[in-house]
Structures are given as structure tokens and as C-alpha cells.
Amino acid sequence: MNLPAAEWPELVGRWIVGHRCALGGVVLMAVLWWLLLPWKSNGATWCEALGWADFYRTMGDGSIGQAVGSVLWLFPAIQIVHLFGLALLGGSVIVMDLRLLGVGLTGATPARVLANTRPWFIAGVVVMIATGIPLFLSLTNKCCFNHSFEVKIATLFLAVLYTLAVRDRVAVREGISMCAMQGVAVLSLGLWFTVAAAGRWIGFSG
Amino acid sequence: MDSRYEPSLVHSFTAWLDSHAWSTALHESLWVWPLVESTHVLTVTLFVGVLVLVDLRLLGVAFKDTPVSAMTARVLPWSIAGFCVMVVTGLLLFYANPVHLAHNVWFRLKVVLLVVAAVNAWAFHRRVSRDRERWDSRPRPPVSVRLVAATSVSVWAGVILAGRMIAYNWFECGRDQSAFILWAAGCAVDLTP
Secondary structure (H helix, E strand, O other): OOOOOOHHHHHHHHHHHHOHHHHHHHHHHHHHHHHHHHHHHOOOOHHHHOOOHHHHHHHHOOHHHHHHHHOOOHHHHHHHHHHHHHHHHHHHHHHHHHHHHOOOOOOOOHHHHHHHHHHHHHHHHHHHHHHHHHHHHOOHHHHHOOHHHHHHHHHHHHHHHHHHHHHHHHHHOOOOOHHHHHHHHHHHHHHHHHHHHHHHHHOOOO | OOOOOOOOHHHHHHHHHHOOHHHHHHHHOOOHHHHHHHHHHHHHHHHHHHHHHHHHHHHOOOOOOOOHHHHHHHHHHHHHHHHHHHHHHHHHHHHHOHHHHHOOHHHHHHHHHHHHHHHHHHHHHHHHHHHHHHHOOOOOOOHHHHHHHHHHHHHHHHHHHHHHHOOOOOOOOOOOOOHHHHHHOOOOOOOOO
């Protein structure tokens, strides 16, 4: 492109107006992170503050937690299936959100893409929760004092609720503007990214 | 290097990498290493996750109403972008700890599986370019295509498995290992009688 210098501010301005919903989604995610991170660096976890440490320990004392903690290969085996679930869940979220952003499978309607990705999304969530629970049960004492664990669980509920109640409804409804679809997709990607990143960070913290 | 050992080419090369100050800095970094490692793990969603959906289309179980060409033209590039991130972060992780990884059986298994995956991808692209027009819109592609897709899913699952297991030191050199592990990990063996 060979444009006079004076046209650039106008082009940037038009891009910002055209992507105002997506940018709004980025701002909302930044606010969420701003709320989560300072809280993470100071003071007690919710588990500590609410006095749930004994309750956590009781959960860990159950047969599942004890088995995962005592059989050498069981923990890594469950972690690996947890990662398979991550791939499936992440892949189906990404393909759907890319379509809402206006890239990827643009030859099909968002409703068609949703119909194709949703079974794999559900399968991914089921695998992740089914493997996540035994992993948690073998490490309840660590999780009680782990901020990343709490951020992950909190944003997981948010992300599942948001995906089922907002994003998937937007995908099947007709007449939603491109701008709104992009905003919805940015929030979905941001929420799921937070869940995954906080999940990985459990191992690095506490 | 201790004169009692005959260092392999792999060992000499990785020991040279290990001697770099940047390798040590990355290995010991409080934030950079965890961030690179996390990027590597989370990009599994973009790379393997998206690739698996393409493979499921080739297997005839997902996106049956979508032509294969639409999947390879509009979806696969995102997976390839993820693969590029995997290569960059993976090389950085290797650079941070080269000798240890070069003698890790799971890392070695992962490299072998990566080669298998590469051969399989090459076979797929040859197979696809030959007569895709005939089955592009068919819900269930021919058996040879499905076989390649099933291989792809299995091999990448194996790569995730081996990658996750690298962190476990059960088969580390220096511990009491079987002859097979000593061979598979390329452990230095004392040559003095």
C-alpha cells in the first residue's frame, strides 16, 4: 500500500471502530486478569480464608485420592489423559471461535460449525473433569494453598457457563452482527486461555 | 570428559550446547522457562487439538457436511501455526537442558514419534493430492485416507504421552537401570574392566 501519511490515522481509527466489540472483549479480559492477579499475590487462598483445609484433607483421604497418590504410574497416566482432553477441548473451542471471529471455516454458518464442534467440546470437558477430579483428590492439601488452582476452578465455571449460555446461543442465532460475534469469541478464547494457563501454573506455584 | 567414557556424537554436541551461558540462564530462569514451557503445553490446543478435528473429518466422524478441501485450506493452517510455536518453544526447552534431555528415554521416544508423524504427514499429502476431487465431499473418505488419519491421531497422542513423561526421572542414567534402558537412554557405560 502506498498511502499519503495523512490517511493512516483515519485507517487506524476506522479499524478500531470496526473492531470495537473485539477490543471491548480484550478490555474485559484485562479487567478480569487485573482482578485475579493482585488477589493472587497477597494473602490467603479462599480455602484458607474460609477454613476449608480440613474439608479438603477429608476429600483427599478418600480411596481415590489415596490410590492416585500411592500407585506410582497412576498420576502421570491420568495427567496424560487430562492433556488429551485439553487438546480436544481446546481444538473445538478454537475452531468455533475462529469462525465467530470471521476466519477459519467461513464457508459454513456458525450454527453448522457449532453442530460439528459441540460433541467434541462436550467430550473434551467430560474427559478433563473426569481426570481432573482424581488429580485434585491426590493433591488436596497442595490445592488448598494454591492460588492458581482457585483461579482455574473459578474461571472454569465461568467459561463453561459462558460457552453454553452465551457463545453457543450467539452461534445459532441469525442476524448477529460481525462485531458482536467477534466480541463473544474474544471473551471465549480469553476465558478458556485463563483456565488452561492457571491450570498449568498450579504445578509452578505453591 | 572422563577418559573412561567414550562420548557419543550426540553427547559431545549436547555437552557443547550445555556449556553456553544462555542455556544455563534459560534453565535457571525464574519466569522465562516456566513461560516457555507453559506456551509449549498450551499450544497443544492449537496444534494437536485443531489437527485432531481435521483428522476426525478424514476419519468420517466429524464435519461430515464439510468438504475435506475446506478443512485443509481453512482449518489446517491454524494447526500449522501452532506447530511453528511448538517447534520454537520446544527448541528453547531443549536448549535449556540439552544433555539431560538427550539421555532421557521419553525424549528419545518423542523424537522417534516425531519422525513417524513427519513421514505420515508426507504420505497424507501425497495421497490427498492424487485423487481428492473424487472423495472431497464424501462423508467417509477412502480407507487409505482414514488409515493415515488414524495414524496421525495415535502418533500425536504418543508424542503428548512421551512429552509429559519427560518430567519423570524413573529411567534416568546414573540410577540402577536395566541393560535395555542403559542402551535406550544412551547412558555412559564404564569401559574399564
